[in-house]
Amino acid sequence: MQKELIKVNATDNIAVALIDLKAGSTIYFEGEEINVLEDVKAKHKIALQNFEIGDRIIMYGVLIGKASAKIEKGGLLSTLNVKHESDKVTGKTETIDWNIPNIEKWKNRHFMGYHREDGQVGTENVWLFFPLVFCENRNIEILKDIFEKELMKPKENDYQLLLRSLVNSEKGNSNSLDKTSDDSLFNNVEVRFITHQGGCGGIRQDSHSLAKLLAGYVNNPNVAGATVLSLGCQNLQIQIFKDALNEINPNLNKPVLIYDQQQIGTIEEMLSRVVKDSFEAIKKANQLKREPAPLSKLKIGLECGGSDGFSGISANPTLGVISDLVAALGGVTILSEFPELCGVEQELVNRCVEEESGKRFLELMKWYEKTVIDAGSGFDMNPSPGNIKDGLITDAMKSAGAAKKGGTSPIVGVSDYGEYISKPGLHLLCTPGNDVECTTAMVGSGANMVLFTTGLGTPTGNPIAPVVKISSNSTLASKMSDIIDIDTGGIITGEKSIDEMADEMLEFIINVASGEIKTKAAILNQNDFIPWKRGVSL
Template sequence: MQKKLIKVNPSDNVAVALVNLAAGEVIHFEGENITIITDVKMKHKIALNDLNTGDRIIMYGVLVGKASAKIEKGGLLSTLNVKHESDKVTGKTETIGWDVPNIDKWKDRTFNGYHREDGQVGTENVWLFFPLVFCENRNIEILKDIFEKELMKPKENDYQLLLRSLVSSENGSTEVAGKSAEADLFNNIEVKFITHQGGCGGIRQDSHSLAKLLAGYVNNPNVAGATVLSLGCQNLQIQIFKDALHEINPTSTKPILIYDQQQIGTIEAMLSSVVKDTFEAIKEANKIERTPAPLSKLTIGLECGGSDGFSGISANPTLGVTSDLLTALGATTILSEFPELCGVEQELVNRCVEDEAGVRFLELMKWYEKTVVDAGSGFDMNPSPGNIKDGLITDAMKSAGAAKKGGTSPIVGVSDYGEYISKPGLNLLCTPGNDVECTTAMVGSGANMVLFTTGLGTPTGNPIAPVVKVSSNSELARKMSDIIDIDTGGIITGEKTIDEMADEMLEFIINVASGEIKTKAAILNQNDFIPWKRGVSL
């Protein structure tokens, strides 16, 4: 029989409804009877004791809010009776130990990846096209049309075939639509394209930030080489981009083809050179083949989006255990979304191996929160309408569940947006909580794969890194099966444990990293890329 309530931490004074509860229903929980005051939808929280106005609300063992009105035992917590509140943190108070997980099962496992000269290993082999400025977006789109049609020979999708059959029917044609049988010209490489709205017109700092991000994409082990277009007069000058790349990797030998339109002249002259030169470079990159690599060569981004009231007790903790296994194996994991770490700062600071990292984390958090407040908002505005509807009613409550993606391992480093991460272990990276901006940033900081949890459903993907979509509940996995790769809903029903799901997830990661499984985002050709302008973005 499925449990109806769960208390995440022994010190919590609220519990999560695992099923819909009816007013008047009496539930025997932790040795006492609790009468449900009003109807409670699954994923929402009830009070385990009477709460008066101003009383602290504890969940995941931390302060996640305060009662703004009286809440009776068995009563529903909502935005009408709870307001955001989190404990203030000034520095490290203790060093938290770590129970290293048993990795005997995994220590000799490998994945088949693309080895780069600098020692990094990619899970993909991508030739990347991008502009330094939005003025070149049209030319990137022209190149996309050329290379995808003539080089990669993409198969026609079902919508094209449907439309063709409808047109044929209208014309009285008997032509039967069928998928193209043409094979890819190059089987061992993909071409991907990035466009953006930056590079000029904003403040100079935005261009430098974009340069670091794009340099990170070039340096990412999933990229074999790049074709870069410049107009010539923009803020993000070619030299700024080159300097950013040199700062990340001074000895890089990765092929990068750069074209300056104002120097070359006509679009025809530039694109002719681009096509000829890039074709030859792609032929060389296609010769690189997958070979075994230790799991320590994985760099995994940990992300959540479209979260629900189950995310913090199923999908996110599963990522946390997976992250612990990977870091114990010598791999690198990245926890970001700083607005969604509000309220759990003390634990994270105490997990920092070096005191300087804890200080930097708090400085970045304070800077970020100040920019939000200066803009007339606050971290308390972070939960989306969808989050609130599904039980995440305060930012601290959302954050406490989101932070579970980082497991319990020590934090080896703290990086600002655009900085490239190369230190094995769990790293913190300053990014917004916005799904695409965060995923974009983690890949720019070196992630060769991203694990992305969701309770409501989101199709986010990335141009160069596989994005594995993990559902917090089985209803979502069934409803949106075209975007979900892994379902952790068995944890909610009691059919599976978090450790069992983590084992399944690590096995799936190895298969994706080896090119044996394509993620749903990749199948959908979901190639999202949004740089963070360092203004306010939650």
């Protein structure tokens, strides 16, 4: 029989409903009788004690809010009786010991990856096209149409075939509806394209930030080389981009082809050069083959989006175990989404190996919160309508569950947006909570794979890094099976433990990293890219 409630931490004074609870029913939990006062849907929270106005509400062992109205034991917690609140943090208060996980099962395992000259290893081999400024987006789109049709030869989708059948029917034709062959000219390289709305028109700092992000994509181990288009007069000058590349990797030995339209002249002349030069470079990139690499070469971004009330007790803690295993193996993991770390700062600061890292984390958090307040909002506005509907009623509650993705390992570094990450271990990276902006940033900081948990369903992917989509509950996995790769709902029903789920997930990760499994986001060609625009437009 499935349990009705779960208390995440021994000190919590609220519990999560694992199934729908009916008003008037009586349940027994931790030796106490609880009379359910109103309907409580699965994923939502029930009071384990009486709360007066202003009383502290504890979940995951931390303050996640205060009562804004009286709440009786057995009552439902909602936005009507709870307001966001979190404890203030000024610095490190203790050093947390880490129980290093047993890695015997994994230490001699490998994945089949693409080895780069700088020692990084890619899970993909991508030739990347992108502009330095939005003015070149149309030319990138032209190149995308040309290269995808002639080199990659993608299958036509069912909607295309349906439209063709309707058109042919109207014309009285009976042309074959067979899909185009998926045999590509190049089997060891993918050609991907990025467009964006930046590079000019905003403050200069945004252009420099975009330069660092794009340089990070070029330096990412999943990228074999790049074709870069510049108009010529934009804020993000070619030299700024080159300087950003040099700062990340002074010895970069990847081919980077850069074209300045205003120097070359006509679009026809520029694109003719681009096509010829890029084709030759892609041919060379295609010669690289997958070879064995230790799991220490994994650089994993940890993301959650469309979270629900189960995310923090199933999918996210499973990622936490993965993060600990990868860190123990000598790999890199990245925990970001700073608005969703509000309320758990003390634990994270205490886990920082270097005191300076803890100070930098708090400085970045304070800066970020101030910019949000100056814009007329606050971190308390972070939970989306979907989050709230499915049980995440305060930002601190959402944050405490989101932080579980980072496991328990020491934090070896804290980075600002656009900074490249190489040092083994768990890192904190300052990014927005926005799904695509965050995923975009982690890949720009070096992640060669992203693990993405969701309780509501989101189709986010990335142009150069596999994004593994993980559901917190089995209902979602069944309903939106076309976007979900792994279902952790068995943890909720009690069919699997978190450790068992983590073992299955790491096997899946190895197969994805080796190119043996294609993620659902990749199958859907979900190649999202949104830079974080911090400043205003001028």
